[in-house]
Amino acid sequence: METLRDVLAQIREFLEVPILKLGGSPVTLWTIIQLVVLVAVLFYLSGKLRTWIVEQFLTRTRMEVGARQATGSIIRYTIIAFGFIIILQTAGIDLTALNVLAGAVGIGVGFGLQNIVNNFVCGIIILFERPIKVGDRIVVGNVEGDVVHIGGRSTTVVTNDNITIIVPNSKFITEDVVNWSHNDRKVRFKIPVSVAYGSDVQMVERLLMAVAADNPDVLEKPAPGVRLMEFGDNGLNFELRVWSTTLIHRRGLLTSTINYAIYKTFADNGIEIPFPRRDVRIVGDERPGGNRANDMVN
Template identity: 55%
Template sequence: MDTLQEIPGLIKGWLNIPLFKIGADPVTLWTIVSLVVLFVLLLWLTKKLKNLIVLKLLANSRIDIGVRQATGSIVRYIIIAIGFVVILQTVGIDLSTVTVLAGALGIGVGFGLQSITNNLVSGLILLFERPIKIGDRIEVGEVTGDVVDISVRATTVITNDNIAIIIPNAEFIGSTVTNWSYTTRDVRFNFPVRVSYREDPEAVRKLLLEVAGSHPGVLQERKSDVLFQEFGESCFQFILRVWTRDYTDRPGVLRSELNYAISRKFREHGIEIPYPQRDIHIKDGQLTVAAPPPSHAP
């Protein structure tokens, strides 16, 4: 019975054994356990708070999801920074000593963690300046897809093949980024069309506009048009320009569906789609071919 009563005292004694010192303050096992538990609790609570801001407080506003996510992330990181300082004070760690330690770690960061630091700073720039936001259709390098998450270190992009690509945030600051939906998801695509010189350009223009007007993915409130680009080597060259909102992330699908519709429309009206050809003219006359001089063997 006495042994059972002594167990709590033994555990307390083990937890209070000094492991090392930060300045004049001893750090015990209890200090480390408290620091870890409180910090994990801080991360969990701030994540819940972010979801509350994004999905509840700002859900009924006219602010788009990207702005709501950025606002929630910024609030979360500010609270984490303040909460971490409060936790250090709560467990009894002198902040002046931590400041000296942070300075020493800063030197290590400058030499060994430049890439990570660059990504962290770039992530904060993305959250504040918002050149991209969640839901945007972007193209960076050889990657094209929709932004689904922006964290401090990296951004997640989902391609049309449903592949998640994790891109370091520094890529968005140091590289050229094409944002297809920066202001709106309405995008205009240009599709080249070639027809034979035998056809009437005005009739071709009318048929192409009919095809664009009958496609459900082409915006009717934004006028489609046809440009007579040039007289090609063996054909008239037109450009069909259409606006779309539903096919912003699938331009290849829209191109394919319009090409099918154009092919059907041209067949119905006997419009000829040309193929590259060359005309060779042979003139009568004599061609003199000079024989090469004989070679002299050494």
């Protein structure tokens, strides 16, 4: 028993050996261990608190998922900031002695960590201004997908191919961002349709409206619309305009489904879909005694 006490006493003496001084406060191995353990506990507990706030407490309110995520993240960052200051004071570190260290860190941030700090600040701006939020359908640069997580440094976007793309937060502040569901998830789709000259335009309009009405993903309000856009080289160019909230993340599927229905409906009702045609005139030899041929080839 005495041997164990002697070993513990030696370990304690070893851990209490000063390594350096910050101001008038010595920093020992025991102090460093305390800092590491307390900071780890702080991050763990703040993460658990954020999860509880987002998934349990705020679910009782009418807040959207993105708003709950943003609120939870802001609360977590605030707790970490105040908790870190309290931990330093608890460990006996004189905060006034950190001014020099803060200056050195500032120089390092200005050179080597500027991108990280830039992305972190942009993440804070995103959480407060909420130009994007979790669940939004966004396009930034060449990336298109659903926002599934907004972190301090980056935002996670999942594409239709189930590929996860990590986008730095600064891109959402410095670049143009297309947010398909910023106000609400109601989006209008424009589907071009061509018919041959001589077609009954009133019948074309009725058939297109019927196709839109039969599609379960097309909203009744706002109502679909048909527009005759132009007289094209090969036919009349119409545009079917429909609204949807269910397939904004799969726009190709909605367009394909409607196009299939349009093709079948036109075929059943004798509406011709034009194809490019060119008239070629071949002029033969016009020399004296020569033959001249004028042929029209479609």
